[in-house]
Amino acid sequence: DTGVSQNPRHKITKRGQNVTFRCDPISEHNRLYWYRQTLGQGPEFLTYFQNEAQLEKSRLLSDRFSAERPKGSFSTLEIQRTEQGDSAMYLCASTTAGGHVEQYFGPGTRLTVT
Amino acid sequence: QQQVKQSPQSLIVQKGGISIINCAYENTAFDYFPWYQQFPGKGPALLIAIRPDVSEKKEGRFTISFNKSAKQFSLHIMDSQPGDSATYFCAASERDFGNEKLTFGTGTRLTIIP
Numbered sequence: 001d002t003g004v005s006q007n008p009r010h011k012i013t014k015r016g017q018n019v020t021f022r023c024d025p026i027s028e029h030n031r032l033y034w035y036r037q038t039l040g041q042g043p044e045f046l047t048y049f050q051n052e053a054q055l056e057k058s059r060l061l062s063d064r065f066s067a068e069r070p071k072g073s074f075s076t077l078e079i080q081r082t083e084q085g086d087s088a089m090y091l092c093a094s095t096t097a098g099g100h101v102e103q104y105f106g107p108g109t110r111l112t113v114t
Numbered sequence: 115q116q117q118v119k120q121s122p123q124s125l126i127v128q129k130g131g132i133s134i135i136n137c138a139y140e141n142t143a144f145d146y147f148p149w150y151q152q153f154p155g156k157g158p159a160l161l162i163a164i165r166p167d168v169s170e171k172k173e174g175r176f177t178i179s180f181n182k183s184a185k186q187f188s189l190h191i192m193d194s195q196p197g198d199s200a201t202y203f204c205a206a207s208e209r210d211f212g213n214e215k216l217t218f219g220t221g222t223r224l225t226i227i228p
Contacts, residue, residue: 004157033215042120042203042218043158056213091157095214102148103216105157 002026004106006092012112013082020078021109025094032075033103034067036060037089046090049075050097082113117141120204120219127226133191135222137204140185144206146214149178149189152201152221161202162189194226 005024013019025032030051035043046065048056051072061067064082069075079086089110093103119138127133137147148163164171164178164187171178177190191198201223205216 035216040221042118042205042221043216044218045215048213048215050212056215093157102160102163105150105159107155107157 004092004094004104006090006106006109008109009107010110010112012114015082015084015113017082018078018080019082019111020076021090021111023075023077023092023094023106025073025075025092026104029094029096029104030072031095031097032069033093033095034075034077035091035093037091037108038087043091046077079111082111084113087111087113117144117217118204118206118219120222122222123220124223125225127194127224129194129196129226129228131194131226133189133194133198133224133226135189135202135204135224136186137188137219138184138186139206141206141208141217142185143208144217145209146207147178147180147187148205148216149176150203150205150218152203158203191224194224196226196228199224199226 007022032049034046037043047067049069064080067077089108091108092106095103149161150158151161152158162173162176166182175192180187201221203221204219207214
């Protein structure tokens with residue numbers, strides 16, 4: 001399967017713990033996006049990478065959130081000191097450069113904070 | 115501020131009927147309007163997309179109608195089938211030559227009944 005993969009698929013954690021999610025984009029895609037989707041809502045943009053450079057972060061991304069994309073390949077999203085409001089589906093999408101091409105989404109990581 | 119408003123929230127259509135989902139946007143800088151389909155436990159997948167230089171785009175049973183002056187666009191699913199039962203999201207993005215992040219509507223849960 002050469003699509004976008006995300007791990008883990010599900011994560012249950014206690015409030016205050018740190019969690020890290022991984023996204024492996026389609027190999028030739030240099031652009032990578034993280035979105036968050038809460039129940040009954042559409043995905044909301046969190047952050048964007050072009051190669052290894054993080055070029056934009058949403059106001060939704062508090063200082064407890066950090067994302068990296070070392071070497072422009074896979075990306076990680078870490079949430080420190082999780083809160084119940086962080087419970088959501090975290091989606092990763094990747095695409096090639098240039099003019100409104102399709103963003104390919106992974107299956108997401110569902111985070112539940114108890 | 116919700117930049118893309120989607121209706122209805124849920125829709126039930128008989129098999130063979132036409133499903134219609136509507137979206138309205140506020141940001142006149144949006145110039146790309148995709149529709150995504152999402153099945154439970156999966157990430158969104160691109161269904162069809164339109165740019166504002168055309169008023170209609172058809173791909174198989176799926177048609178987007180676009181009204182630039184009204185800032186509205188809609189998805190029509192002809193001959194709806196049970197396999198079309200899913201959640202549909204409209205989205206929009208600006209041409210940024212870089213971060214073309216998607217702004218999603220809140221979704222429509224479509225159920226096709228026999």
